[in-house]
Amino acid sequence: xxxxxxxxxxxxxxVTSVSYSGxxxxxxxxxxGPLGIADGALLTSGSAINALPPDDSGATTTANGLPGHxxxxxxxxxxxxxxxxxxxxNFDLAPLFNGVQFNxxxxxxxxxxxxxxxxxxxxxxxxxxxQIAFDDNGxxxxxxxxxxxxxxxxxxxxxxxxxxxxxxxxxxxxPLAGGSTGNVLQIVICDGGDTAYDSGxxxxxxxxxxxxxxxxxxxxAAIDNDGDGVSSCDDCDDGNSGTYPGATEHCDEIDxxxxxxxxxxxxxxxxxxxIRRGExxxxxxxxx
Numbered sequence: 001x002x003x004x005x006x007x008x009x010x011x012x013x014x015v016t017s018v019s020y021s022g023x024x025x026x027x028x029x030x031x032x033g034p035l036g037i038a039d040g041a042l043l044t045s046g047s048a049i050n051a052l053p054p055d056d057s058g059a060t061t062t063a064n065g066l067p068g069h070x071x072x073x074x075x076x077x078x079x080x081x082x083x084x085x086x087x088x089x090n091f092d093l094a095p096l097f098n099g100v101q102f103n104x105x106x107x108x109x110x111x112x113x114x115x116x117x118x119x120x121x122x123x124x125x126x127x128x129x130x131q132i133a134f135d136d137n138g139x140x141x142x143x144x145x146x147x148x149x150x151x152x153x154x155x156x157x158x159x160x161x162x163x164x165x166x167x168x169x170x171x172x173x174x175p176l177a178g179g180s181t182g183n184v185l186q187i188v189i190c191d192g193g194d195t196a197y198d199s200g201x202x203x204x205x206x207x208x209x210x211x212x213x214x215x216x217x218x219x220x221a222a223i224d225n226d227g228d229g230v231s232s233c234d235d236c237d238d239g240n241s242g243t244y245p246g247a248t249e250h251c252d253e254i255d256x257x258x259x260x261x262x263x264x265x266x267x268x269x270x271x272x273x274x275i276r277r278g279e280x281x282x283x284x285x286x287x288x
Contacts, residue, residue: 003089005029005041005204006102009237012208013100014092016182022085023064025049032260033202034105034160037169038236040204043085045121045191051107051163051200055156058164060109063195072190075131075140076120081190088186089206095179099214100127102206103171103232107163108199110143111153120144120192121199125172127185132174135167143192143199163200169233173214205238234258 003018020027028048031039042048046062068081093100106123122142125133134140135147147153148165159166176183189201228235230244236258237243245258251268255261 001029002027002041002043002087005039006087006089006206008102008205008207009240010207012094012097013206014094015089016092017090019088020086021069021088023047023066023083025062026064026083026085027087030202033204034107034166035154035158035169036234037103037105037202038204038238040103040202041087042200042202043087043187043189044198044200045083045085045189046198046200048200050198051161051202053157053160053162055162055164057162058109058113059196060162060198061196062198065195068190068192069188071124071126071131071186071188072122072192075122075124076142076144076192079118079120079192081122081192082195084188084190086186086188088184091183091185092181093176093178093183093208097176097178097208097210098212099173099175099209100185100206101171101173101209101214103169103204104133105159105166105169105202106141106199107159107161107166107202108143108148109162109164109197110199111148111163111165114143114197115148116144118193119197121190121197122192123189123199123201125185125187127174127176128183130174133170133172135170141167161200163198171232173209175214178208205232 025047026044030042050060064083066083069084072081108121110121120143124131137146139145153165226241228241228244232238235244243256247256249256249267251263
């Protein structure tokens with residue numbers, strides 16, 4: 001279910017197997033996500049339900065009593081990780097693609113009190129063993145990294161979560177040979193330094209990408225994957241050029257106009273036909 005929620009549209013990626021490691025309550029599916037990010041999956045170092053707005057505490061926390069993970073430790077040298085949550089997706093990439101991409105938002109209750117201290121929660125994504133997720137500064141996404149010491153942190157209520165600070169929507173791209181099989185994507189999040197104060201990553205839109213720029217992490221405002229003139233921040237399906245805010249809704253079981261509803265406005269209603277008197281031997285007009 002987590003992998004399905006993360007997947008984008010189309011057939012660029014064929015998932016062959018999935019595994020999950022972590023507390024049951026540490027992950028979940030979300031809709032109406034922060035900052036307008038498309039529906040997807042949430043992985044946390046504590047409890048997924050703790051990410052729900054409003055922000056009514058500066059110290060929301062769940063300790064799951066689980067160990068950390070080496071992939072987290074590798075991103076925060078000198079710290080010990082705890083309460084690791086790891087989603088591993090094995091997949092094949094279709095021919096003619098040059099890489100993979102996805103969108104994410106990372107947030108934490110560690111902000112701002114524990115920035116630059118001995119506590120350093122971390123979120124990483126590894127493709128075939130190489131870490132590919134970075135902040136706006138090109139650094140791994142950690143509480144003590146440059147992002148959470150800068151001026152681009154998004155605060156509640158604007159970030160739409162319980163977390164006291166989040167990134168914006170980040171679009172991560174990584175090169176990968178089209179037609180390659182047996183690829184491994186590992187998404188990991190951990191507490192760093194202790195088990196207190198939750199952090200979480202909202203993840204969606206895992207898909208293939210095409211072109212020479214299938215690398216790096218950039219703000220989603222700079223990305224328009226389907227060329228419909230709407231950035232991936234606002235486009236609920238950035239792999240479909242016919243789906244974007246303001247598009248015409250069609251009877252196709254798709255939210256064409258990105259308003260959260262499907263086939264609204266009577267687009268699937270049957271056509272009304274008026275039969276005039278005498279056409280079928282009726283005594284008066286009838287509408288069916």
